[in-house]
Amino acid sequence: MAEQHVYTFGNGIAEGNASMKNILGGKGANLAEMTNIGIPVPPGFTLSANTCVYFYQHQDQYPEGLSEQVQEALNKTENIMGRRFGDPENPLLFSVRSGARVSMPGMMDTVLNLGLNDDTIKGIIKQSGNERFAYDSYRRFIQMYGNVVMGIDGEKLEILLEKAKEKKGVKLDTELDALDLKELVGLLKERIQELTGSPFPEDPKAQLWGAISAVFKSWNNQRAITYRRLNNIPDHWGTAVNVQVMVFGNMGDDCATGVAFTRDPSTGENYFFGEFLVNAQGEDVVAGIRTPQPINNVGKTDDSLPSLEEVMPDLYRQLVEIYQKLEHHYRDMQDLEFTIEKGKLWLLQTRNGKRTSKASIKIAVDMVQEGLIDKKEAVLRIDPQQLDQLLHPMLDPDAPRNTLAKGLPASPGAACGEVVFSADEAEDINEEGKPVILVRVETSPEDIHGMNASRGILTARGGMTSHAAVVARGMGKCCVAGCGDIRVDYGAEFFKVGDTIVKKGDIITLDGSTGQVFLGTIPTIEPALTGEFGTFMEWVDEFRRLQVRTNADTPHDSTVARNFGAEGIGLCRTEHMFFEEDRIMAVREMILADNLSGREKALAKILPMQKSDFLGIFTAMNGLPVTIRLLDPPLHEFLPHTDQELKALAQSMGVPFETLKERTAALHEFNPMLGHRGCRLGISYPEIYAMQTQAIIEAACELVKEKQLDIIPEIMVPLVADVKELKILKEKIITICDETISRYGITLKYMIGTMIELPRAAITADEIAKEAEFFSFGTNDLTQTTFGLSRDDAGKFLKDYIDQGIFARDPFVTIDIDGVGALVEMGVSKGRQARPDLKVGICGEHGGEPASVEFCHRAGLNYVSCSPYRVPIARLAAAQAALKE
């Protein structure tokens, strides 16, 4: 017996069901499912995706038995409808649509009104009593078929329609009458014969096979291939083909068509929500030419537009029953399409409805409370990335907009303000109380105060993990990075996009969630966390095993993160504090001193300031662990970049400019990423780490002694490549800590651990764990070194890599499991081998990215650490990872 290739549905009986998406595609499986549960669905049949696979594997041949199975299915459908395909008296028309395992909206082809020819048109006229409707359907079919199946450029047929209107002196298609359209049908067919050398097929069966073959082939059209690549959909899946009886909402006033959501997709409120039009086709509702009417009275806002509830109360009641049945059946909010043909209601589609983040949460929480789903399902249902929307301002979706350029969506949220080009200006204008957008070619640590004073940041260079992106995410500010379209001219104080010039003081709006840049002000909507959000996050924490900490460098960020549920600080970068105005001078003095005593003098000035930072952070994190990383970036990062600034510095330091210039030049590095940084600084200049240790431990001691706080400091040594580095530094740190603790006369437990951010550290983790009490994987740097890829430079060619399918995703955004992940696993396993109770976390940008969080859970890490605004995302991703096990 031949394999089953064709699955019928109709009249309450279907050969498939919702679980058969792999065979029937999403659309086909849902049509079958709806049929089975008694929903009125226009009958038809689905050709399986396997048929498509066979088609590709056998040079566009169909499998054996297919034509018989199609014929049988056709017969069954004809019997259900009591009409026949190609019957001039009472013909059936079909739609032929693609339907892959997952939705690929608009990527593949569709043919509607299939079965029309010069004979069957008569039957349609008879059925509909509407000649104009019939000829309009016919000419649409010819155009669509000519384009999709016969491969004719759509423009070449559309022009005949234009000519017909011209000839008649009208502007709208609707102004053409049945006769005009009939004439057009003839002209279209002639033109097709001219263009292809063959007549338009009159035989409905030939039409059907042509359409099936065209849909199969559209699986491999260029836009479908690109879409699959972008969405990680395997090429070998293939698409199913759905052949379904056409029903028409535009045959007269007893016809209608509409779309509806079983709950409000924007707020999640539990009421039936939708729109419809009388005597219309599906696309008319969406196209916005006629104003759609509300589906029910609850949704009414305008009294002049009667609702379906009012105009067709019986059909409305049927629809309500159906939506309730569907929502209960699918246990999720549904997005429905329906058509009323001559007083009969048909459901054309149901699927889980798209919704805003806010609605997602509300619907999930409500459904648990309604007993429709359990907490576990609620938690699994929310895409962690969606939470971002809840935590940041967003553009008013209804506001008009004028897109200027597009960069990377580097930090979510939306903001508008005056354009400025320097951090100092940002601060000045912010102080005047005006919102500011800082525009830079790229940012550096020197710009932090300006970023802080801005509503949003726009950079021309840099990727998703560039300085601007990382810092902005940490601050919860919106950022569009790597916007290659803009050309910044600092000197003339403008930027250019094509020919558009945006000057200092002009207003722009950024959408950091999409990477778009707009001219002028677009209103934004502030986020408001609802009670449902709190309830939902409580459930999340019930399932979660991985801890979530935050990366925070200030008391303010620490408090924000704690409010978002952070269970400690996983990464406190001491260097960000160095840039603050009151201390950068002392830091520069320290760096430019050419001897130990000079450095020690400058460090003595920095000590009390560093200590005060830690007092604030420790207080905010009272009772929770705080991991503090000792100085990491190369010293030259703290120096001025231009001669002018350097001259000012020389003057204020009372040192000749030439000396400073020479010392700065000596600090220059070819590859600063691989240079004199991290613990290498601690080895060369032990006095720097000594000062920082002193500041950390004195702050902790003081709070324990004077305020009886519970301080849990974890001192972290960065960029260790060899255990000996850690051993040498650890001894020095312990000496200072123990001496200080005993001076305060208190007891205080502290830990000393290390970043694992170099391949060599992961490879020799067993040795390193002999000295380290904890590991924190710095997967930003680990990704850079494992790939030999600078995240600041990768932007230039990352696109080539994504386009050619080499990287499925930017490895700086989602952890590369095969390479970097293998090193993380090696590090964990070797580390725990040497020290079974080793605490292991991750503090790279990956710590807040759901797929990476799932990896961390599987790899057995104790915690992830991420920027404050990503803490809820990481919590949810961690819970889902636990539930998926």
Add this chain to the structure above:
Amino acid sequence: MAEQHVYTFGNGIAEGNASMKNILGGKGANLAEMTNIGIPVPPGFTLSANTCVYFYQHQDQYPEGLSEQVQEALNKTENIMGRRFGDPENPLLFSVRSGARVSMPGMMDTVLNLGLNDDTIKGIIKQSGNERFAYDSYRRFIQMYGNVVMGIDGEKLEILLEKAKEKKGVKLDTELDALDLKELVGLLKERIQELTGSPFPEDPKAQLWGAISAVFKSWNNQRAITYRRLNNIPDHWGTAVNVQVMVFGNMGDDCATGVAFTRDPSTGENYFFGEFLVNAQGEDVVAGIRTPQPINNVGKTDDSLPSLEEVMPDLYRQLVEIYQKLEHHYRDMQDLEFTIEKGKLWLLQTRNGKRTSKASIKIAVDMVQEGLIDKKEAVLRIDPQQLDQLLHPMLDPDAPRNTLAKGLPASPGAACGEVVFSADEAEDINEEGKPVILVRVETSPEDIHGMNASRGILTARGGMTSHAAVVARGMGKCCVAGCGDIRVDYGAEFFKVGDTIVKKGDIITLDGSTGQVFLGTIPTIEPALTGEFGTFMEWVDEFRRLQVRTNADTPHDSTVARNFGAEGIGLCRTEHMFFEEDRIMAVREMILADNLSGREKALAKILPMQKSDFLGIFTAMNGLPVTIRLLDPPLHEFLPHTDQELKALAQSMGVPFETLKERTAALHEFNPMLGHRGCRLGISYPEIYAMQTQAIIEAACELVKEKQLDIIPEIMVPLVADVKELKILKEKIITICDETISRYGITLKYMIGTMIELPRAAITADEIAKEAEFFSFGTNDLTQTTFGLSRDDAGKFLKDYIDQGIFARDPFVTIDIDGVGALVEMGVSKGRQARPDLKVGICGEHGGEPASVEFCHRAGLNYVSCSPYRVPIARLAAAQAALKE
């Protein structure tokens, strides 16, 4: 019974032997061995190194039974000599010397003439009949003991000797007579009492225990610790102490002392070679105050200096017998110290003699032919590093020199010439026929023509693997790199060392084997490869299993390397060719083109030039495999660095300067090492790799077709991080190759493989091997990425790392076995798992470094590849690795 701590030797019987170096130290073991084989050695005894270990482990306490064992050994020695320690009539004096398992010359302490006091001095006067000798020995003993054992600053005692001479109005020590010295003895003792509060110990036993303790303690003095760290000697070994009867060569004219080599240490010629002085101490021979006499008539050059053979023929005959016995016994050339005391010959030391490389080879080859050793031992005996000396000019060791500065010994050999500061000048002056030394802050690929025109290269910055170092080694030119002492002023055309100014045109001399820089001309000696070298290298190849290829980019280098025994090219860098004057313009045009057709136009100009390179290289390597790496460095490396050069380029390209400037700026990278380079260029600009593939394969086809040569091209894709990169590029390469081969109508086998130079490539080597036919480990870049360490920047802190013992050796020079090595092993094992016949090599700088070559052998690599001048070194290291298995 107590453990044996003391081992006696004397009168033909010793308790130890040469195999007991771990217990007796090198010196003690050899003294025992010589005694056992009947060589006249002053008797004595050795305290074991374990005793020293015990001493340190027990707070400077001696083990139980030690004092009894020492007393017994003393008695035995007294009985042999028929004199007694501390006997005023016929006293014995002792030397007390350190002696570790391996020689640590001058690092630890020694006490001579021990046993002298106001009583025993009388016996010494009687024995020697020479009062002045006796008091001179006494005062020396007091000074040495005061300093070494009692811890008095040597200067504070030496000054009394100076005062004595001043008082007498003389200049030389020898002008003081016995009375003066006797008085000095009294003054020295007084001063010691003043300084230490204790009298100088008169009791010989107390003197002995003081000296033993001082020698033990000197194991942990600062210079010994540093020496051990630098030479990888474990701290826990401890030192033995040798207590040996003093014999004197300076008691009169029947006394003498000398040093001798059993063969000529400079040429290796097989004749007895040495020097001596009548009535002298050992240090007099070395110090050069008196001109030493030749030991035999063969060595006579000056008739006024009679030989030992002439003045003491009997003793000379004894010495000849002894040297022959020792050389046969040790089966190696010996370095002897002897003393004749009153007509009796004593041997004080024998050890394997240091020798030049040339002598090493000749001695090893001669000894095999004499049947003294076998080929295997001969091969194992030569330090591979030594071969460098044979292949490069060296400074005449006898020429006077004026050291100016010291940098890193980056490429061996010696050269002198006029200082120039630019590559173009180097070329100009070289064309005038004058030798040139190119002095640069650092070199870049743009300087290659100038380096080629120079005799030697001196740079202020950069390490052992900097551009200058790598290129110079490849060219076989001497190079001193990273010479931080020099300040180069390009503008004023001079460099400065301290206050010394060296101007353009001044002459300097470089010694690339030591890193020294000298003012003026120092004569150099040209290398001459002897027949023995050829014989030796033939033996080497008999044992070697690892193949040795070369890194060569030109026909000339290829030929040099082939003459040195290279078995193919492991790395041909196509980019070095890009810098040649006739093509750099086309290369720049290609880079600065902002579209594909612009690039293709420029590439079409480069194609014939690249092809001609490969024609030359393939011809030179006829019959051997040639691995060609496709373009690797980031494109900006090929662009001019200054605005001035850029303006010139703009003019000659007919493009506005601003455009070029902008394009250049767009190519700027923060971390070029991790940037848009390697196969990433091939992914972004497939046309570049297409052109290179075309050039390679056309060249190969042409030579096969027209000259019937045997060409074995291996095309290598650099910087692969993911197999997909290789897969994409490989397909394109195969298409071009196969199309070209079929166009020529020949058959040609070629291979496509990849560099493994990123951690991720090693980690995913199983995947990569599915596409790659061979792997070549690029351990330079792999070291950079595994450590997260830029070799261009590491110079600044590498010293801190070596000093603090974090790195035993520069990981760019010797492969880091625990980290980088682990990745190499992982890559080999995973790669062969996927493709059992995978060919695996290494082409980093490590390929020519003996310890790394040994690692490669153990890791199961098929070949190493290194610069031409290191090929013999790698061959020898590979043979030794095989023999050590």
